[in-house]
Amino acid sequence: MANKKITSRDVDFAQWYTDVVNAAHLSSYSNVKGCIILEPNGYAIWEKMQQTLDKMFKETGHRNVAMPMLIPENLMKKEGELINGFAPEVAWVTMGGNKQLEERMCVRPTSETLFSDYYSTVVKSYRDLPLKYNQWCSVMRWEKETRPFLRSREFWWQEGHTVHATQAEAEAETRNMLGVYEKFFREYLAIPAITGRKTEKEKFAGADYTLTIEALMYNGISLQSGTSHYFGQKFAKAYDIKFLNKNNDWEYAYQTSWGVSSRMIGALIMVHSDDDGLVLPPNIAPTQIRIVPISMDENILKIAKEYETQLKNAGYSVDTDTTDRSAGFKFAEAEVLGVPLRIEIGNRDLQNGVVTLARRDTKEKIQVSKKEDIVKSCTTLLKTIQSDMLEKATKRRDEKTYTATTLAEFEKIMNTHPGFVKADWCGNPECETRIKEIRGTKSRCILEHEKPLTGKCVVCGKHADNLVVWGIQY
């Protein structure tokens, strides 16, 4: 039973995306141009992402802090590349109360400057290092075109900022945090992302290099989903973060930063969801199980209550729909909201000694004996749903991952059935620019552990050391 409000994703993907966001009440446009409102259903997903990641960050030795949301212009300007990268897209506060400010301040687009300024005051000795801090906040970038979750002027994210005594340690941090993201995407979001290094053109302003996690959407479009930057001593030199090393010499510190954002909600939608609405992997769904009594008979409600209690005690997030609407309406609503597992309790089933478990991902209905332990049945099924969703997404990603050894081949793929295209690249930015002419295709990342296909650049034919994944991006 397709939800009438939702356009088919195979007919008009962009409209389908908007329809799913609206139908599931994830976010709403506000009267603040380019800014969205995270409605309760959308915020609940973000909250679950935050809780999960926060635990992973803490387990890897990070602590949370909060920096100011404003950055004075001169502080922002200390590191030249960063301000050049962000200047065209920051919001400037020029007045406080009724007074013109002596120095304007921008609403943070990212907080390298503030963290670096702070680190310069607290780092004195190698004994103080490393400092591994993270911040949950919103940031602002004055984008022209906006789209819920994918691109909006304000978005919600975490930004980790760390400072280390050695290059090796900072580089390991950069890589480890990319690993945390990859694991989070795989184990929680059921999204098989690819990881690698950004080209010089695509790296973060001010970074020595940027590692990235890239996901492929249902329609073959790529989404940059998280980045981890190694800064070397660049910010340390600009902000004077020096420490006495073990040899008692002054040395500039080594830094990293890494972040993922509410954009991940967009990825969840575009990887897993369907024409009936949201589909959420059990490990990230705010409501994992919804119990639907088919009628409001006392014995049915009693079983519903028992199940709810048992499942809650087992640690699941579960609710029961006791509203007076029809069963069909309730099923459709649970589906549009992406609740991974539905337990339907009806009299006919009960007479046969069974209840029905309905999977959101496959729509499959499974009857289980009333005598079975409901917690056990749900645990097994939720695990299956989680792994099946990852498997399905992996299969689709692999099907949409192509190789190209000629530009003609490359163009044909992108023009007919876009996806990830693996192709050799010589390292010349001009060849990257040439590829951009193909529907705006950009390099997603250089695969660090794979060898070039032919060793010749797909554009110029010269010697190529890099196997690059390319894609059209959001």
Add this chain to the structure above:
Amino acid sequence: MANKKITSRDVDFAQWYTDVVNAAHLSSYSNVKGCIILEPNGYAIWEKMQQTLDKMFKETGHRNVAMPMLIPENLMKKEGELINGFAPEVAWVTMGGNKQLEERMCVRPTSETLFSDYYSTVVKSYRDLPLKYNQWCSVMRWEKETRPFLRSREFWWQEGHTVHATQAEAEAETRNMLGVYEKFFREYLAIPAITGRKTEKEKFAGADYTLTIEALMYNGISLQSGTSHYFGQKFAKAYDIKFLNKNNDWEYAYQTSWGVSSRMIGALIMVHSDDDGLVLPPNIAPTQIRIVPISMDENILKIAKEYETQLKNAGYSVDTDTTDRSAGFKFAEAEVLGVPLRIEIGNRDLQNGVVTLARRDTKEKIQVSKKEDIVKSCTTLLKTIQSDMLEKATKRRDEKTYTATTLAEFEKIMNTHPGFVKADWCGNPECETRIKEIRGTKSRCILEHEKPLTGKCVVCGKHADNLVVWGIQY
């Protein structure tokens, strides 16, 4: 063993406060004027407050959302009193990228306007109501004088915003949320706050009335610690939030808002802490127990490890100080950070078959038999610490709560030993203004369940229906 860096609170309370904030590394000034940085130790307390309150909010049927951080001027202006109240103290964004904005926007000082605007788009029928939403964020008010946690241009808070179909329900919400705050202060912060209604002069701009929770600091100064506002239909009329009621008539909705902030960290410091640093109640302390091995002997470390595991499994937040510093240094550090309970494990004690539990609040050391269950001992002691801290704070508050029936008496109290002063008030704002001449004393709140002392206004002698608590405020 007093920490040398900390000024005595009986010598210079303001300096003592600053010293405790610095010594415990709670916050730091930033190079953004008037804005502070929440350092890891300070943020950890805020995080614990958030988690605890968030659970209480959810248990009372609230859901989280996120609104934009900017408010266009015309949206802000729709409700006249609110903009008049906040205009002198908002930060204005006037440029986006390199372009002047057509309409300037302020960084939210509070979000009634955004919530109301949103509610006007989603509320259609009484069936949509109530909507009980909350937001965790930071807000900005362009204060001139700032002080860590107590007053800074940016601060962190939660703002609940609810919309209801009836006045009775909205008023009940206003009161219930004040109750949630009062319970949180009592059971978690161990702060015996007083609650009541703000006078017209002191109520929130735009509110029908404001309920408040007020705490008394060690030095007798009052701290407004949280507020809960009933708006009636005021915002609904300004923002056009109408719904079809049960009689199928259009009716304006009834609203509330309520908030507490990172200011509560200031209250924790000024109510409980001492000349050795922070003192935290176990129920809000990020680290509840610290294990200190007196020496790094293998058998001691083994016991430490066992204890840590057992206590963690029992749900306590516990760590072990295995650094190579002296025991005395470790004790002092645990004290300055306010860790409620310390377990000291030393060879001499072990030879006697005991370990030592050290209370942060009283400095008392208690030897317990090695044979005792450590989880049981700690559970009992932490409960005792929690309740003793509340008792002590209540005793001090009561000792510093006075009554005055004449202005002379009132002035004498405030000039010699300030605290809460209970005195009758006729309701005339001019009498309130007269009292402000006494060291800036303001009404904290009207006590709703207590009768006037004499029935005559302490200022003008006219008939008085209100028993008011007055205080000098932060």
